Amino acid sequence: MDQPTDQPMDLHYTDAQEAFRAEARAWLDGHAPPPGTLPSLDTAEGFEAHRAWEAELAADRWSVVSWPEEFGGRGVGILEWLVFEEEYWRAQAPLRVSQNGIFLLAPTMFEFGSDGQKARFLPPMASAAEIWCQGWSEPDAGSDLAGIRSRARRSDAEGGWVLSGQKTWASRGAFADWCFGLFRTDPDAERHRGLTYFLIDMATPGVTVRPIPQIDGETGFAELFFEDVLVPDDRVLGDVGRGWNVAMATAGSERGLSLRSPARYSRAAERLVDLYAAVLERDPDRARRSADAVARAWTDAEAYRLNTLWTATRVLDGGSVGPEASANKIHWSQTDLAIHRTALDLLGPTAELHGDGTDAPWLDGYLFALAGPIYAGTNEIQRNVVAERMLGLPRG
Amino acid sequence: MHFAFTAQQLEFRDAVRQVLAKECTTADVRRAYDTAPDRPADSPRWATLAELGVTGLTVPEPQGGLGLGLVDLVGLVEEAGRVALPEPLGTTTGIAVPLLADPSVGGTPPTPTALLGDIAAGARTAAVADPRWPDAPVPGADGADILLVTCVGADGPELHVLDGAQTAVTPVASLDPTRRLGLPVWEPSAATALATGDAARTALATSADRAAVVSGAELLGLADAMIELTAAYAKDRHQFGRPIGSFQAVKHLLADARVLLEFARPVVYGAAWALDVGVPDASRSASAAKAYASDAATEAARVSLQVHGAIGYTWESDLHLFLKRAWALGEAWGSAADHRARLLQSLLDGR
Numbered sequence: 124m125d126q127p128t129d130q131p132m133d134l135h136y137t138d139a140q141e142a143f144r145a146e147a148r149a150w151l152d153g154h155a156p157p158p159g160t161l162p163s164l165d166t167a168e169g170f171e172a173h174r175a176w177e178a179e180l181a182a183d184r185w186s187v188v189s190w191p192e193e194f195g196g197r198g199v200g201i202l203e204w205l206v207f208e209e210e211y212w213r214a215q216a217p218l219r220v221s222q223n224g225i226f227l228l229a230p231t232m233f234e235f236g237s238d239g240q241k242a243r244f245l246p247p248m249a250s251a252a253e254i255w256c257q258g259w260s261e262p263d264a265g266s267d268l269a270g271i272r273s274r275a276r277r278s279d280a281e282g283g284w285v286l287s288g289q290k291t292w293a294s295r296g297a298f299a300d301w302c303f304g305l306f307r308t309d310p311d312a313e314r315h316r317g318l319t320y321f322l323i324d325m326a327t328p329g330v331t332v333r334p335i336p337q338i339d340g341e342t343g344f345a346e347l348f349f350e351d352v353l354v355p356d357d358r359v360l361g362d363v364g365r366g367w368n369v370a371m372a373t374a375g376s377e378r379g380l381s382l383r384s385p386a387r388y389s390r391a392a393e394r395l396v397d398l399y400a401a402v403l404e405r406d407p408d409r410a411r412r413s414a415d416a417v418a419r420a421w422t423d424a425e426a427y428r429l430n431t432l433w434t435a436t437r438v439l440d441g442g443s444v445g446p447e448a449s450a451n452k453i454h455w456s457q458t459d460l461a462i463h464r465t466a467l468d469l470l471g472p473t474a475e476l477h478g479d480g481t482d483a484p485w486l487d488g489y490l491f492a493l494a495g496p497i498y499a500g501t502n503e504i505q506r507n508v509v510a511e512r513m514l515g516l517p518r519g
Numbered sequence: 520m521h522f523a524f525t526a527q528q529l530e531f532r533d534a535v536r537q538v539l540a541k542e543c544t545t546a547d548v549r550r551a552y553d554t555a556p557d558r559p560a561d562s563p564r565w566a567t568l569a570e571l572g573v574t575g576l577t578v579p580e581p582q583g584g585l586g587l588g589l590v591d592l593v594g595l596v597e598e599a600g601r602v603a604l605p606e607p608l609g610t611t612t613g614i615a616v617p618l619l620a621d622p623s624v625g626g627t628p629p630t631p632t633a634l635l636g637d638i639a640a641g642a643r644t645a646a647v648a649d650p651r652w653p654d655a656p657v658p659g660a661d662g663a664d665i666l667l668v669t670c671v672g673a674d675g676p677e678l679h680v681l682d683g684a685q686t687a688v689t690p691v692a693s694l695d696p697t698r699r700l701g702l703p704v705w706e707p708s709a710a711t712a713l714a715t716g717d718a719a720r721t722a723l724a725t726s727a728d729r730a731a732v733v734s735g736a737e738l739l740g741l742a743d744a745m746i747e748l749t750a751a752y753a754k755d756r757h758q759f760g761r762p763i764g765s766f767q768a769v770k771h772l773l774a775d776a777r778v779l780l781e782f783a784r785p786v787v788y789g790a791a792w793a794l795d796v797g798v799p800d801a802s803r804s805a806s807a808a809k810a811y812a813s814d815a816a817t818e819a820a821r822v823s824l825q826v827h828g829a830i831g832y833t834w835e836s837d838l839h840l841f842l843k844r845a846w847a848l849g850e851a852w853g854s855a856a857d858h859r860a861r862l863l864q865s866l867l868d869g870r
Binding site for chain 2: 418507515
């Protein structure tokens, strides 16, 4: 429970935080590639180009600023991380190919990992020497994640766990080096209890990757097949049979504070206002038909920024993020959609153009935004969580 | 950066919540529908709020108040919304007091200074006209001791003060009788003038921003009350042998309303801070606050009525006490669409 303080409300960043911002801005201005120059991270070439960029970030300790220094970070707090993110998006620097690792697995590893696991896995995660994908969903376990059927069998002879089964929709799975996945270790236990969270080297014999072309034709995610894949004991994260609890910590990060920083949407909303101003010049009547939607999208992004600062302060004062993470996920995914949908309405007949020199980034952003209400737990499931845990409504 | 209320602000808010839960039940609000006192200041609830220091919260210390700002006030106004308080707490302490205490506002008797002292003591309440709609009925004018009204003079907008006891006010019916709408009959004169020219322009512009945030805070409380009331009903009401709140169609309506409220709160609180500190884009924050809070409350109202079903459409259900206030306040001091239009213009101007 957070402890209220005597500190008066203040939405200004401190001088020290502003100095940190200036340092980050100067570094990004000197290093970030010009916007849009890296190939898409959902291609083999683009994946490696993004890996190289992350290595450059890591070399000067900008890849994971909020982590302790021993793991490659700068040991700064959550507010400084938000400041860094503002600068990162201001610089229009590349999307983070490491996001599944640094934003989702890492917070879980800080909470549940052994010292040995942290020392082994966090530094190469920070430098993008090892890029992670997420192996959760299965053909018959999507929203009903506890329906996972992929198995892990203990083998004393082989000194570890033997994994078998199929995972799907693994973002970045086509090119990733490692996978964090949920497997059923006790088929007789109640379905939430028999699961275990594994850290899997994708180069292990028995792992087969089948890339899945996405709606844009690129291979952003993949199916993963496991045939007697041996995973040593020290690659179980958290306790055997407690995988559901560990996974819910990851899901909290995915929906809550760490995956989607507000700067992403603030920046997109700013660009939307720029687009509105441009259309207002050449076709004022059409522009004005979208005026309310533009203002609404901007306000949604601003509400997200303020709510994040509100939540971050609560966490700094000793509080935690519970079912609010589900409310958060609904909001950021809807905001992203609203921003991009409005942009396409403003573009009108040129919205569908997808060649070089067009406004294709808006269309690409729209396609990406459309996935938001689906991944990280569909918004329908999140609404159930909000209704049951924030409003106390009975389970169906 | 520390975006939270202080322990003291939260304690004060909780104390006000406790008092209002006792002294402003839905039965009390119903009574105010039927037999309101001549003046809100005669209500025993108003005396309690004065004793607690709530009516004088924003009144400067030399005039007997606590000299606090909107950040201190918004949580309390939210509590007023939660119980659909019939008395004009937000208008008096959040809009009228800062306007009377505005350094650019002067005037002849009754001096703002004396009025501020009376407000702190709980002896007077105020109504404030929205200068954007000079012919519209003024909320709370019927029964107000202090009327802050505007007109357009030779040098632009003018702010005037009228003594409620000396002013004829024609009551105008509202769907929510506790709004106590009225049309004051008055003529501007040197004796009534508080500010003219640039002083009036500045004072009224800032006042409109404060009104947006204060009414936004009240809407947060109304939205929360409606969602709570409806969630309780959805747990209790059974159909098909189950509580209706176990059906996803019902859950999702309420969840969406709750998410909207969750995100409206920090927007309103942040705007209160922006106005207190006087940051350059405070007006934009105020517009975002009112737009968000109006949407949150009107959506909570829509969903609450739908989930209640026919019973929510009756006089017997308490829901309508909150619905009507939310509908009225949602439009007052600028609708969501008005504020979004203003916000967009400010974004374009700021490019």
